[in-house]
Amino acid sequence: MVSSFRITIAVLPFIVLLSVCYVIMEHGLTQIENGIIRNDVESFQIHKNPKNKQQTQRKEEDNVREQAKHHLWKQLVESCENKTLAKYLPRIIGIGVEKCGTGALYQFLDHHPFIRTSSNIEAHYFDFVPEADRAENLHIYLDRLPLAEPHAYVFEKSPAYFSFPPDEIPAMIKKVVPEAKILLILCEPVARVLSDFEQHVAVYKKRGKHPKIKYFQNADEYVAKYLPIVNRYIGKWDEKEALAKSQQLLYYHKTDFLTGIITTGLYALHLKRWFQHYDQSNLMVIDGEDLFNDPGSVVEDVQEFVGLPKVLLKEDYVRDPETGFFCYKDWTNNDNLVCLKGPKQRTRNGNKSLNHVSISELKYFYESHNEALFSMIGRRLKWG
Numbered sequence: 032m033v034s035s036f037r038i039t040i041a042v043l044p045f046i047v048l049l050s051v052c053y054v055i056m057e058h059g060l061t062q063i064e065n066g067i068i069r070n071d072v073e074s075f076q077i078h079k080n081p082k083n084k085q086q087t088q089r090k091e092e093d094n095v096r097e098q099a100k101h102h103l104w105k106q107l108v109e110s111c112e113n114k115t116l117a118k119y120l121p122r123i124i125g126i127g128v129e130k131c132g133t134g135a136l137y138q139f140l141d142h143h144p145f146i147r148t149s150s151n152i153e154a155h156y157f158d159f160v161p162e163a164d165r166a167e168n169l170h171i172y173l174d175r176l177p178l179a180e181p182h183a184y185v186f187e188k189s190p191a192y193f194s195f196p197p198d199e200i201p202a203m204i205k206k207v208v209p210e211a212k213i214l215l216i217l218c219e220p221v222a223r224v225l226s227d228f229e230q231h232v233a234v235y236k237k238r239g240k241h242p243k244i245k246y247f248q249n250a251d252e253y254v255a256k257y258l259p260i261v262n263r264y265i266g267k268w269d270e271k272e273a274l275a276k277s278q279q280l281l282y283y284h285k286t287d288f289l290t291g292i293i294t295t296g297l298y299a300l301h302l303k304r305w306f307q308h309y310d311q312s313n314l315m316v317i318d319g320e321d322l323f324n325d326p327g328s329v330v331e332d333v334q335e336f337v338g339l340p341k342v343l344l345k346e347d348y349v350r351d352p353e354t355g356f357f358c359y360k361d362w363t364n365n366d367n368l369v370c371l372k373g374p375k376q377r378t379r380n381g382n383k384s385l386n387h388v389s390i391s392e393l394k395y396f397y398e399s400h401n402e403a404l405f406s407m408i409g410r411r412l413k414w415g
């Protein structure tokens with residue numbers, strides 16, 4: 032009894048969505064159009080008597096958003112009717128940050144009825160495919176993306192895009208997929224260093240990649256050697272030199288891959304490059320702490336941001352009592368928790384830690400860069 036009630040609650044959003052599709056297909060878009068007309072009238076009245084300029088501006092922005100939503104719903108309704116599968120460029124791109132829970136977000140969103148993801152996960156098109164091939168051969172990108180219905184949302188994530196060379200990645204993405212919405216998770220950078228180090232060790236043991244990592248017994252030894260090197264050429268945040276330094280750290284990353292374990296966490300420097308082509312209307316900054324502790328709210332916000340109907344709800348995401356990590360409830364069996372597969376919980380399960388010296392030195396190093404980040408995005412993140 033209780034379980035069938037829970038199933039009903041879980042499938043309710045689906046039923047609502049399908050009903051909306053049905054009603055719209057049956058009766059056209061007049062309901063939504065009426066909504067827009069009503070908004071127009073309201074904003075006209077405000078124009079006539081501009082008591083509050085800000086309020087007028089907000090209304091106009093609401094109208095633009097409302098019309099975009101109308102256009103989107105129209106497309107989605109068409110997609111309800113058209114089941115032809117083909118290759119499409121992504122409408123959502125997860126650019127990182129590496130080791131900040133990008134896999135968890137990917138899996139959580141994959142659950143959305145209008146989102147299509149690739150089974151081989153990371154396309155690595157803009158960081159890996161040589162530029163000469165990239166310019167003329169979009170099929171290489173499409174080959175790495177899933178089949179989808181015409182108006183479904185293809186979502187690809189390649190965390191290397193945010194902080195790996197070449198420095199033209201943001202410009203290239205903007206050029207090739209100008210309409211795509213960008214998702215960026217920023218997590219506490221000191222914990223990220225440990226996570227990234229352990230990932231390097233695991234990849235080396237499995238595939239022999241980046242063998243220099245074997246010279247370090249643990250992450251503290253790595254920090255003791257590399258932090259002074261990176262600090263020497265980056266130092267504290269300096270607005271005037273930010274762009275040049277952001278390019279410089281990509282150069283060092285190319286010549287010595289291991290510097291990236293520390294430089295990836297210099298979020299403001301990387302974001303400086305991205306903000307030359309994007310702003311927060313098309314690039315969403317997600318607080319890593321929210322993703323780790325309240326992923327359901329993050330997923331709700333992401334659906335809103337990318338313009339999809341909100342069918343994944345906060346209450347679908349629950350903490351696995353055994354691991355402490357969040358999982359989501361299966362649609363068909365609410366008692367079944369679907370959790371992240373693969374070796375994704377190496378450090379945040381408490382199995383590894385940095386010593387006090389590494390933590391305080393890294394904290395000091397990142398401090399001014401974190402502050403620069405918060406003023407760049409206009410808010411503090413919970414971990415800062």
Ligand SMILES: Nc1ncnc2c1ncn2[C@@H]1O[C@H](COP(=O)(O)OS(=O)(=O)O)[C@@H](OP(=O)(O)O)[C@H]1O
Pocket residue numbers: 128129130131132133134135190225226227230322323356357358371374375376377378379380
């Ligand atoms: N819900 C949930 N389930 C499992 N794991 C979770 C979750 N939320 C966040 N995390 C943490 O995500 C860390 C891996 O980050 P990424 O997926 O971005 O790694 S990667 O860049 O794709 O390799 C990984 O970090 P480590 O613990 O250091 O391995 C996880 O702890």
